[in-house]
Amino acid sequence: MRLPNVLVLGALLLSASGWWVDAQGQTSIPRIGILAAEPGGAHKRSFARFYRELRNQGWIEGKDVAFVYASVDSDPSRYSEAAAELVRLKVDVIFADSAPAVRAAFAATRTIPIVGQDYTTDPVVEGYAESHRRPGGNITGVFLDAPEFSGKWLELLKAMIPGLSRVAVVWDPSPGEAHLRAIEGTARSFGVQVQVLEVRKPEDIDVIASAFRGRPQALIVLPSPMTWVESERLARLAMKQRLPATSMAPEFARGGGLVAYGPKESTDDRCAALVAKILGGASPGDLPIERPTEFALVVNLKAARALNLTVPESVLSRADVVIQ
Secondary structure (H helix, E strand, O other), X not given: OOOOHHHHHHHHHHHHOOOOOOOOOOOOOOEEEEEEOOOHHHHXXXXXXXXXXXXXXXXXXXXXXXXXXXXXXXXXXXXXHHHHHHHHOOOOEEEEEOHHHHHHHHHHOOOOOEEEEEOXXXXXXXXXXXXXXOOOOOXXXXXXXXXXXXXXXXXXXXXXXXXXXXXXXXXXXXXXXXXXXXXXXXXXXXXXXXXXXXXXXXXXXXXXHHHOOOOOOEEEEOOOHHHHHOHHHHHHHHHHOOOOEEEOOHHHXXXXXXXXXXXOOOOHHHHHHHHHHHHOOOOHHHOXXXXXXXXXXXXXXXXXXXXXXXXXXXXXXXXXXXXX
């Protein structure tokens, strides 16, 4: 079986720190399995708050804890084998970053604690937990389980584009259909036609424009590990096609997209605090599942000017960040 590439990198990182995973997958310090789209080095840069909070909680890499990285390199079909390998290595806790990562980790083990960061799934409906307050199983974490949140992206575009009637939606199916169904429902209520553009890997982004039916008036990028990592690439595509576009990721607006709306700050540090509690002896079934509580609107006025679009005061007055 082809192992996920970065599991090898994970072992090398442990070796460089003076620790090594032996044939039985054992080390003398606890190990956190990182199940993510990005390789270890990129994950450490993107999720700096996670690693900083672990240090603040007294878990120092190479001294108190080690990391085993299972990256799928933005290929969601590899989550199952990556999760299975972390289970085989008997890591002490798994940090599953994204809906498909959580799904794969839960399918792979009911005993190893899992801390999930998932902005798509309702953990109770999915069967991960008995309740948010007391999960009862081996999963806790931070979940944004409100699909209607997606409709706000369409509401923002409609406020900025008079007569909006045709929208293209970029959808990676790996997290599921919750956001897509919410967008389609909001679109129906607004009388807006939606064309769904399915993407499964970064290369698919390059051919999106060739799949347009007619001329869409705007573009919405639905969240997934891959589309988040490729935020700037998607923003460049939108500007090249002269499309007002929105996404959950703030990097999308900073990279040239018109607007982004999502959690105000990453919840990586909250996930790290939950991991630290589990390493300290807490059961994930006793740790309440959390939700993002604050959200931020990022508006790129430079992109608006390039699109000859006027952002109404009703949107600007709500913006937390305005890029000039």
